[in-house]
Amino acid sequence: MTLALKKMNPETKPEKKKLFVFLAGIGAVGGTLLEQIRELDHPHFELEIIGFCNSRYTCWDPVAEQLEDPTALCCGAKTDWNFIPDILKERPENDLIFVDATGSEKAAKVYTDLLHHGVHIATPSKLANTFEQPYYDELNRVSSNGKSFYRFETAVGAGLPVVSTIKTLLNSGDDINRISGVLSGTMTFLFNQLEAGVPFSQAVQNAKINGYSEPDPRDDLSGEDVARKFLILARVSGLNFERDQIQVDTLVPENLASLTTEKFLQELPDYDSHWKSRNAQAMVNNRKLRYVGEFTPKGISVGVKEVKTESPLSNLKGTDNLIQIYTKRYADSPIVIQGPGAGKEVTAAGVLGDIIDIGGLV
Template structure:
């Protein structure tokens, strides 16, 4: 006997589907990550959630109920209300019906300072920005307290490792009663990209330009080259593990020439070729020693340090390619052989996808209206 799974066109249709839960999203910053996120949301076909973008903004304009087709076509926002961070938070609170998620893709300190107010008033947050979590320890504690209180959910998975499950892995370990004793490895896809480009004979300055144009670096590449980006990531990791650290406790090895610190971004990139010979020589010396340059970080309860190291040629860190990250997590239970999280740690696509994952995750905690 054959069994057909085709439904007869004359058979009455019974709809057993569950009505999708609506999630409203406001995206601050619609550049590389924010712009890609709008495309992902537009193309999303989720069985549980309907995600609606109710507003977007850039540094100049704010648009409520924007034309999503216009935004997803990569066109810059050139009209709307003036962007005013004295009024936007209150506007978000007023529009919130319990299902509003604020996405901060700006990297702005001004925007990051709004988080506590938003969370305390029930606006959920998903962000790839590292700013808020690396202010004073007290501010971070307030954000986590607000999340744990159930008033609003706060997600920052993509602040470390882009779309890689680093933060969620740590939280799972802690929730099971484990204790993190060390996290080490490469936490910058940008730095992996730069040093693998060097290995391939590309001048350092050209590699930096390629990283910026490809969306692998911060808008100002010096945020990566200074070590600040990696320092912030390890500070976030340490705090997420339950340890108290301030930024000034981290030892950081900077790659930014002192003379170029105060230059504009354009002038910095223009003068960076003056230092290509230094990096060519340093890379050649590492290769002679059968080693490769990597920008490595390490956290233990005793301290945090980040900087350039010559790693052994046969080590997992030496074999990283593209924008890969590799983080080793040691715990009381995983003391001999660590948990390893590896994969692309930079790029607009994987970061935007990670933010969307956080949005959907938050959706699971939002009660039906």
């Protein structure tokens, strides 16, 4: 059959490009991502899992049965972050993408080494981008050489296009003047629960049960998650900031900070009256409580604020985030991005989008 006839034949389909994925972390987000990859029927790409790991075990070249039940990791050796990068660098596959869904500092520390050796990275983890400024700069430098690509859209707004929007603005010659808003779906959920009359401690339990919070809710309540997100936004905007420059308002009572997670949740009802009173006072002022962050070239601050009822922040429901981006060109009327900012499905889908994005570049 001639090439022309092949093009005319509707039964002839172009061969899909194969992308090879190593998935680090098979918890809520990683496990959901694995399911989405297995169900994906993309017209241009075929994804193959060459390995996966959790904090204990690593499985290389898994068979179908192991991918169906990745938590049964008796198939692999002990996870060793001194060893995994060497294996990945020696793999024969081209177009290899390392996906880090672990939240592990050890995993985040291998990024530059992998990028140097042509391994691409997609991650929802905030850690690598919030280490010391020189490490972030090195990530940018290495991933700008056109040989390896680094995507972290979901590190800020789950599936929302926040990072990519800022990069597009900067690439067009615009300048970022201010970014403000709510970047914690967990906090939105908690304050909506308070408005509905749910005690604060029960709201925290509900967030944990529904998978909106980290396994230890203090990781959200401390404000550290939001602080890291705004630190990333500041750095993506082209400015140098370190974590200790951020003012953070924590919701974790000082005397509960060092308890086990179970004990923390048991003791938290002692503070229900405080949050009931604070929420009531906001209502008297015709305002609502929200956990708000703001970044300008002068600094970053995150914390609980009473927002006016006419503010778009007051109308957030569920786990919604809302980001307002003020720039040189959008100085009076900001760019607004709103949508779910928590949840394993939207986060995993965002990571999958980053993987496909990388596939289109390699």
